[in-house]
Amino acid sequence: MYLGKVYVSYKPSVFDPQGDVIKKSLNQLGFQNIGQVKQGKYFEIKLTDDSFEEAEANLKKFTEELLINPNTETYQYDIVEDEK
Amino acid sequence: MYLGKVYVSYKPSVFDPQGDVIKKSLNQLGFQNIGQVKQGKYFEIKLTDDSFEEAEANLKKFTEELLINPNTETYQYDIVEDEK
Numbered sequence: 119m120y121l122g123k124v125y126v127s128y129k130p131s132v133f134d135p136q137g138d139v140i141k142k143s144l145n146q147l148g149f150q151n152i153g154q155v156k157q158g159k160y161f162e163i164k165l166t167d168d169s170f171e172e173a174e175a176n177l178k179k180f181t182e183e184l185l186i187n188p189n190t191e192t193y194q195y196d197i198v199e200d201e202k
Numbered sequence: 203m204y205l206g207k208v209y210v211s212y213k214p215s216v217f218d219p220q221g222d223v224i225k226k227s228l229n230q231l232g233f234q235n236i237g238q239v240k241q242g243k244y245f246e247i248k249l250t251d252d253s254f255e256e257a258e259a260n261l262k263k264f265t266e267e268l269l270i271n272p273n274t275e276t277y278q279y280d281i282v283e284d285e286k
Binding site: 155156 | 237241245250264
């Protein structure tokens with residue numbers, strides 16, 4: 119059993135107003151040492167594939183088909199063994 | 203300059219209907235080897251603090267104050283050096 123972690127964020131060219139709002143809120147709370155803020159999505163997916171290679175191939179396929187919008191978003195992932 | 207990455211997910215006891223919907227959609231697309239799916243949030247925050255220790259202390263503080271709801275959500279984070 120594997121645990122896939124997928125981190126989705128906007129491509130650098132895409133305007134992220136939510137991130138800008140969070141940055142302003144942090145400044146107002148007194149946190150001044152804040153550069154750019156980007157908000158994205160995070161998925162944890164338990165994968166019951168038999169091998170790491172299968173789990174990785176499936177994760178990449180379904181992430182690109184379902185989890186992200188390839189026009190505006192990009193992603194990174196980790197896959198770890200999961201005993202549970 | 204540091205780059206903070208914050209991964210927010212629901213606590214295990216919290217019901218996550220969005221994750222369940224994604225799991226069903228994956229199954230319908232033909233991906234059968236899927237266990238539990240959890241959807242969370244992902245933040246990338248550029249930190250202009252002078253030291254790693256300051257950056258880490260600030261990140262923990264503002265994450266708990268602003269980015270998460272401590273009743274229902276939990277978080278993990280990474281901080282890496284960022285030259286940009």
